[in-house]
Amino acid sequence: MLQVAFIRENKDLVIERLAKRNVDASQMINDVITFDDDRKRLQTELDKTLAESNTLSKEIGNLYKSGEVEKANLLKEKTGQLKDTSKELTENLGSTTEALKELLYKIPNVPHDSVPRGNSDLDNEEVFKAGDIPTLHHGALPHWELAKKYDIIDFELGNKITGAGFPVYKGKGARLQRALIAYFLDKNTAAGYTEYQLPLLVNEASGFGTGQLPDKEGQMYHVTEDDLYLIPTAEVPGTNIFRDVVLSESELPVGITGYTPCFRREAGSYGAHVRGLNRLHQFDKVEIIRVEHPSKSYQALDGMVNHIKDILKALKLPYRILRLCGGDTSFASALTYDFEVFSTAQDRWLEISSVSNFETFQANRLKLRFKNSDGKNELAHTLNGSALALPRVLAGILENYQTEDGIVIPELLQPYTGFKIIN
């Protein structure tokens, strides 16, 4: 959620930048300012009424004490009128504030200067590419065929137990998955992130804090009996650690990492691109989250990008980094880099990480602040990224490391798996 003060002071910039998302925000921005003007006017009127009422109440108290009951009763009539006025003003103020808030919820974050204008993933900008695309033997298979051939992931069994998009990992497949989780967590903690184990269900306030609610509830599984939501990413419980928190400046930066399963309804997804591990309702992910001083958040974003590069380099996977265009950047993000691994047997790029700087957009909702050097509370910047999302990394490993003899486990994972080949 953008701050009204920021919108007021940077009206033209906000409109111009939101155009990168193909959003014409001029009407909304003008409405925000109008609503806020109304809000201020009503607040001032209400304050005046309440001030008068407070003064009278004190007088009435004094009059009672000195036994001047008649005078007191006279004043009571007056306060009765003030009460009606203040009630009306309170209602108007409430509806105006509500309208303002609802409007603010609809306005996406202002993209960073470097974000290219664009409509879809076709307009994303490739900023980095590394790793060699292997030449596979004749008859190389996509990962879902490999999964069946070596009996390491059973999609049909998942269908039976739950439904589509809930695969069952078996034997060496399960072990490889666990190895990857452990490896990622080790890399992240070595880079200074503190490991957390987080709840997999969150309440409404948390969903709201990171922006899944009120608009995107269709993406989350909702346990209506208890009014809880299954997390779509560890970002939700992880970032909500800092809801309603005031940090001291010396506590910054904060870095946390956590492994969680993620649950996504993915309503409306279908087709060849969702085959196998490409798109699931339940998948595993290791997330990194940072809280940063506003002056250092972009430096931190670069740091996160480099950290993920290191991991992919160590895994020797071919990958590229995209700077997302305005139209493809998520609602709350100011700047997002996507990491994609090349899935050789499918001959396509698969997104395995998304790293974003939200600036104050989330912090404003969360009321996540720090006490700055002037002793004032100031909104912090939040960032997060996947390091990494499991299924597509797994797909990439299975497909890129396949040989005629089996799937060779990347060397640095072997201590975690306890085996060198799946065959």
Add this chain to the structure above:
RNA sequence: GGAGAAAUGGCAGAGUGGUCGAAUGCGGCAGUCUUGAAAACUGUUGAGGGUCACACCUCCGGGGGUUCGAAUCCCUCUUUCUCCGCCA
């Protein structure tokens, strides 16, 4: 799930209808003293709205009510604690 108790500032903890945004202690910050530090002493120290700045308004777990006036009384929800039950 049943019975009872509680929720106040960073923390502890007073406050049971007006003079309470709230005693006191601890902690934090600034100063005095000291070569420096500790101790001691003095001052200061919640958040949001509003204003050029003041004034002023709101907030004592959330919501609603009674009253001229609520931290204080009533209703309700949530959470915590104790006891019982169930249980990995």
